Amino acid sequence: MRSLLKGRSAWSDRIEVDIGDDAAVVVPAPERSLVMTCDTMVETVHFLRQTMSCRDIGWKLLTSNLSDIAAMGGTPTFALLSIAVPFSWQTEEIQEIYRGLYQCADENRVTLVGGDTVSTPGPLTLSLTLLGEVSPGNALRRSSAKPGDVVFVTGTVGDSAAGLYLLLHHPQLKEDFPTLVKAHTRPAAQVSIGKWLAESGFNPACDDISDGIAGEAWEIAEASGVKLVIEQEKLPLTAACKEVAKMAEMDPYEWAWFGGEDYQLIGTIRPDGWQQLRQAALEENILITAIGRVEAGEPCVEKETAGKRMSLQQKGYNHFADR
Ligand SMILES: Nc1ncnc2c1ncn2[C@@H]1O[C@H](COP(=O)(O)OP(=O)(O)OP(=O)(O)O)[C@@H](O)[C@H]1O
Ligand SMILES: Cc1ncc(C[n+]2csc(CCOP(=O)(O)O)c2C)c(N)n1
Ligand SMILES: [Mg+2]
Ligand SMILES: [Mg+2]
Ligand SMILES: [Mg+2]
Secondary structure (H helix, E strand, C coil): CHHHHCCCCCCCCCEEECECECCCEECCCCCCEEEEEEEEEEECCCECCCCCCHHHHHHHHHHHHHHHHHHCCCEEEEEEEEEEECCCCCHHHHHHHHHHHHHHHHHCCCEEEEEEEEECCCCCEEEEEEEEEECCCCCCEHHHCCCCCEEEEECCCCHHHHHHHHHHHCHHHHHHCHHHHHHHHCCCCCHHHHHHHHHCCCCCEEEECCCCHHHHHHHHHHHHCCEEEEEHHHCCCCHHHHHHHHHCCCCHHHHHHHCCCCCCEEEEECHHHHHHHHHHHHHCCCCEEEEEEEECCCCEEEEEECCEEEECCCCCCCCCCCC
């Protein structure tokens, strides 16, 4: 299994000691702050064999971490992968997970510098630690939202939950909705928009959407001590998501608000900053949508629909909901 790690292209010339010793050693970039994050994927919780291929698992594990670096405005650099493998998984399957991970790493100029490999009587468990860097003082926080800010979201929301629904309940329709399946199995993190936000000078607030836009909006509201008002009709939903929701007799907005795993960014920025952000996203061909505004008041999130305002449920994906 360890032979998988040999002969990889390094995206950095700052690696002093590579994979193979007791730990990796890298030279810190001068005048840069270090960003550090860790996210885990567990078979049955985050994927089933029927929902994700081995390559998808590796790809999505790195994306979920890249998304947190993006939400901080960082540039990803080095990764460490810890993997606990049950005996029911074949070496070739683990190799495929690495292939997916390396594909995503190469697209994002990330170098795997180490990790750990163990056996387990439990389900396949993968935990990735990702490092990144940002200009000192420029990291994006959840606590920077101010009254008068525009609330924005990148990309579309709800597609991953719609894709998961298809994979679980109507796998025979996979080919009919490739964008939804891809949103669930091969999501891409919004690293370049995160970097733009951090260097913009506007001190925007930012969070990435792993547990659902409702939960992340609440996190910004509470961290910043402000009220976020989001217009439901402005949420960017795809026609494919709406079509599958109709078939499932589901409300597509439920998937958008509470589904999660979109790995888009939600943030807030001053109105003049919003104009510049919109232009920057347009130039990079990235969809970005203004979905609401920040008001002074008790920390909360309100949803506005057909001109009526109501409190938005503070819920998202919760690993311990049944405890
Ligand atoms: N077990 C833990 N020990 C120490 N810090 C933790 C632990 N779990 C989470 N954190 C820290 O808490 C903060 C929020 O983590 P959390 O995992 O909730 O956010 P996230 O990664 O954005 O969301 P998600 O895990 O749903 O993708 C981060 O700073 C994270 O490093
Ligand atoms: C088989 C299967 N069932 C359910 C889900 C949905 N799901 C699992 S974890 C999670 C939140 C993000 O994870 P985390 O909070 O750990 O970052 C979501 C929305 C799935 N992907 N696969
Ligand atoms: Mg996390
Ligand atoms: Mg996050
Ligand atoms: Mg979560």
